[in-house]
Amino acid sequence: MKLNATQLKEIEENGYVILPDCFSNEEVNNLRKAMTTIFKEKTEANIIEKSSGVVRTAMGLHLRSKIFDDLTRHPKFFEPACQIRGHNLYIQQTKINVKAAFTGEVWQWHYDFATHFGEDGVPKPLALNLHVFFDKVTEFNGPLFFIPKSHKYGSAPSKLDTVTTNYPLWVVDQQNVKTLVKENGIVSAHGKAGTVVIFVDNLVHGSAQNMSPMDRAIFSVILNPCDNAQTKFARPEYKHGRDFKPIKASSYKSLLI
Numbered sequence: 140m141k142l143n144a145t146q147l148k149e150i151e152e153n154g155y156v157i158l159p160d161c162f163s164n165e166e167v168n169n170l171r172k173a174m175t176t177i178f179k180e181k182t183e184a185n186i187i188e189k190s191s192g193v194v195r196t197a198m199g200l201h202l203r204s205k206i207f208d209d210l211t212r213h214p215k216f217f218e219p220a221c222q223i224r225g226h227n228l229y230i231q232q233t234k235i236n237v238k239a240a241f242t243g244e245v246w247q248w249h250y251d252f253a254t255h256f257g258e259d260g261v262p263k264p265l266a267l268n269l270h271v272f273f274d275k276v277t278e279f280n281g282p283l284f285f286i287p288k289s290h291k292y293g294s295a296p297s298k299l300d301t302v303t304t305n306y307p308l309w310v311v312d313q314q315n316v317k318t319l320v321k322e323n324g325i326v327s328a329h330g331k332a333g334t335v336v337i338f339v340d341n342l343v344h345g346s347a348q349n350m351s352p353m354d355r356a357i358f359s360v361i362l363n364p365c366d367n368a369q370t371k372f373a374r375p376e377y378k379h380g381r382d383f384k385p386i387k388a389s390s391y392k393s394l395l396i
């Protein structure tokens with residue numbers, strides 16, 4: 140799947156692009172079945188919500204399951220990522236962020252590079268975060284909020300938050316968010332299951348708690364240029380992949396079995 144000139148421009152200008160109808164219902168249903176199995180595993184790579192104890196984030200999925208490994212290398216992620224960042228990309232991270240009905244908790248305002256730099260010593264904000272919705276995402280069930288163009292302001296000062304949720308996150312302070320939103324507004328990323336969203340490493344984003352009765356699961360793969368790999372190794376492999384060889388596109392047959 141190749142991005143057209145308008146979509147490439149959207150990423151450059153706004154820092155994100157939303158691509159509806161990328162994966163079929165059959166593919167998403169198979170992925171959801173695999174997700175249920177993954178959530179039952181007792182592993183520290185399944186991080187639970189602070190209050191409800193349900194899975195918040197299941198990580199390291201390409202290391203844990205064939206179908207998620209194939210999804211990670213799927214041409215619908217891989218080809219657009221190559222168009223934007225070139226062909227030498229490694230898998231930095233894979234996860235499903237769940238946000239369960241009624242209980243899914245907040246992701247504070249942040250941009251991914253603050254964590255990639257702060258925790259892993261990634262030199263430059265070149266990683267791409269590529270999502271696929273496993274549920275219909277609406278304004279009600281905790282969609283991601285983006286501040287368009289915020290990636291153009293460089294890296295806003297960030298502070299490590301280990302208190303709000305069970306997932307440590309480098310977050311942007313409210314005064315900076317206020318300024319960025321005043322100048323650029325906020326958009327929410329919604330669409331049907333099977334929608335793909337791509338966004339850049341410096342884009343400020345977050346999401347509110349899910350108080351709706353609808354679950355909201357989103358798969359995420361972060362691909363990073365091989366020559367921009369991590370230089371610090373404090374986090375486990377399920378949070379930052381250690382195989383820095385360039386990936387190839389998968390045959391992705393397992394998505395349809």
Ligand SMILES: O=C(O)CCC(=O)C(=O)O
Nearest residue numbers: 236246251282283345346
């Ligand atoms: O899943 C969400 O709502 C937010 C996830 C996120 O911001 C991230 O993975 O960087």
